Amino acid sequence: MFNKVLIANRGEIAIRVMRACRELDVKSVAVYSDADKNSLFAKYADEAYSIGESTPSQSYLNIEKIIDVAEKCGADAIHPGYGFLAENSKLGKECEKHGIKLIGPSGSVIESMGDKITSKKLMRKAGVPVIPGTDKGISTIEEAVDIAESIGYPIIVKASAGGGGIGMRTVYERDELIRAIESTQSVAASAFGDSTVFIEKYLEEPRHIEFQIMADEHGNTIHVADRECSIQRRHQKLIEESPSPIMTDELRERMGAAAVKAAESINYTNAGTVEFLYSNGDFYFLEMNTRIQVEHPITEIVTGIDLVKEQIKIASGKEICCAQEDISVMGHALECRINAEDPLAEFAPNPGKITGYRSPGGIGVRVDSGVYMNYSIPTFYDSMISKLIVWGRTRKEAINRMERALSEYVILGVKTTIPFHKAMMRSPDFRAGKLNTHFVDEHRKGIMEEMEKIVLEDKERVNRLKSTFLPNKKVAAITAAVENYMSTAQSQQKQK
Ligand code: MV4
Numbered sequence: 001m002f003n004k005v006l007i008a009n010r011g012e013i014a015i016r017v018m019r020a021c022r023e024l025d026v027k028s029v030a031v032y033s034d035a036d037k038n039s040l041f042a043k044y045a046d047e048a049y050s051i052g053e054s055t056p057s058q059s060y061l062n063i064e065k066i067i068d069v070a071e072k073c074g075a076d077a078i079h080p081g082y083g084f085l086a087e088n089s090k091l092g093k094e095c096e097k098h099g100i101k102l103i104g105p106s107g108s109v110i111e112s113m114g115d116k117i118t119s120k121k122l123m124r125k126a127g128v129p130v131i132p133g134t135d136k137g138i139s140t141i142e143e144a145v146d147i148a149e150s151i152g153y154p155i156i157v158k159a160s161a162g163g164g165g166i167g168m169r170t171v172y173e174r175d176e177l178i179r180a181i182e183s184t185q186s187v188a189a190s191a192f193g194d195s196t197v198f199i200e201k202y203l204e205e206p207r208h209i210e211f212q213i214m215a216d217e218h219g220n221t222i223h224v225a226d227r228e229c230s231i232q233r234r235h236q237k238l239i240e241e242s243p244s245p246i247m248t249d250e251l252r253e254r255m256g257a258a259a260v261k262a263a264e265s266i267n268y269t270n271a272g273t274v275e276f277l278y279s280n281g282d283f284y285f286l287e288m289n290t291r292i293q294v295e296h297p298i299t300e301i302v303t304g305i306d307l308v309k310e311q312i313k314i315a316s317g318k319e320i321c322c323a324q325e326d327i328s329v330m331g332h333a334l335e336c337r338i339n340a341e342d343p344l345a346e347f348a349p350n351p352g353k354i355t356g357y358r359s360p361g362g363i364g365v366r367v368d369s370g371v372y373m374n375y376s377i378p379t380f381y382d383s384m385i386s387k388l389i390v391w392g393r394t395r396k397e398a399i400n401r402m403e404r405a406l407s408e409y410v411i412l413g414v415k416t417t418i419p420f421h422k423a424m425m426r427s428p429d430f431r432a433g434k435l436n437t438h439f440v441d442e443h444r445k446g447i448m449e450e451m452e453k454i455v456l457e458d459k460e461r462v463n464r465l466k467s468t469f470l471p472n473k474k475v476a477a478i479t480a481a482v483e484n485y486m487s488t489a490q491s492q493q494k495q496k
Helices: 011-023 040-044 063-073 089-097 107-114 116-126 141-151 174-192 249-265 296-303 307-315 395-408 418-426 444-468 472-495
Strands: 004-007 027-032 047-050 077-079 155-163 166-171 197-201 207-215 221-233 236-242 270-279 282-289 332-339 356-358 365-369 384-392 410-412
Touching (some): 004 011, 004 063, 011 365, 011 384, 027 040, 027 063, 047 063, 107 116, 116 155, 116 197, 116 249, 141 155, 141 197, 166 174, 174 197, 207 307, 221 249, 221 296, 236 418, 249 270, 249 282, 296 332, 296 384, 332 395, 418 444
Parallel strands (some): 004 027, 004 077
Antiparallel strands (some): 155 166, 155 197, 221 236, 236 332, 356 410
């Protein structure tokens, strides 16, 4: 096992990884930017080092600085979390040069999955179902017209270097095709420096269902069940659940087998996610994500597997914890992403100081967060405050429990997505599991109306709360006590 792991990330995921380290008796090292000087993750770590200015390119994306810290402090591995340097194949190469293990798949796998044409070609060859269309770049308009006619409209033009929704255009008839190709090419050229585009059949009302996979360095590959991620807005996921409301044992077996085949065909190692689009009983490979994902906790909750701990164990050369037949799904988990955004104003970011904070608890509730009372959310990074995760024996119990947990959650000082989630939990179509990737857009009016009501209700509740709320002096004392507790934990850990 490693002696010391450097976490090249910030916020809740940095703490999540450090928690796994502590359970494994591995020392953790935080690197933090100027904006994160007072952050919880830097306090939680056994050691913490400043790596410079708040702009990501100066700190969390600065490979040279991060490797330098790892070498100087004697870390034998780096965990990249999600975002920032996760899925950056250069980090892997630099780690290798310096004899540091990167906790993740190999650089060549990251590269081939980053290119959508390459990944699609590899998957088709491996016998994984792919969306009808081309898996080579479009070179002439005549070729595009022929392909579009043969698959039939509507079609979608996608950038090969794309992903996350940038560089895509749907085309419903021949007249729109030339313009769509030209515009996708030019967006792709400026966004990714690669104008290669390809064409697929456009699936009009798909669900986004993904499979967690895990592979060790001894040739064992398993899937750790499915997640439904259709509740998103502008390609930002808002709610995830496991299992998908439409999942059956038979479908999980088929999709899981395809996910394992996908991973095995490229000699994948460590944790990964195979994304599928599901439409009318059929499923198709969409993309593969070569990192631990934001929504991994719902999988941990229903399977009992600590995915981050497994990542670290696998990277240190150990065998994966379980065989496929040892994995089962118990009950239902939901995750709501709590962002500092105003859901009544098109989800505009709303960073600032958290002036009141009380997180929910009780049976079946997990909160993964990096914030605390009086914490100021920096403007430099994404707006996620925390992930509220619940478990229930059934989907219905999980939804009711999420409603209860959301009702307990108090965040003052910044606007959050809590009202959106409360409205969603009340939505009859959501409760019925009638989901597809257009859900949020199509239910916009109903959700907005429900949110208006909820915000008024909450204002009254907060006013009642405030009259019994702790006076400011006590708040400051509690904040100091929390911080003191974190640093005590740190010094105890050092003594161990
Ligand atoms: C599609 C599609 C429908 N048909 N491809 C969006 C992100 C990018 N990585 C792929 N995406 C899509 N590809 C075909 N052939 C619909 C989407 C899509 C989507 C997919 C997953 C989750 C949310 C989505 C929201 C809009 C569009």
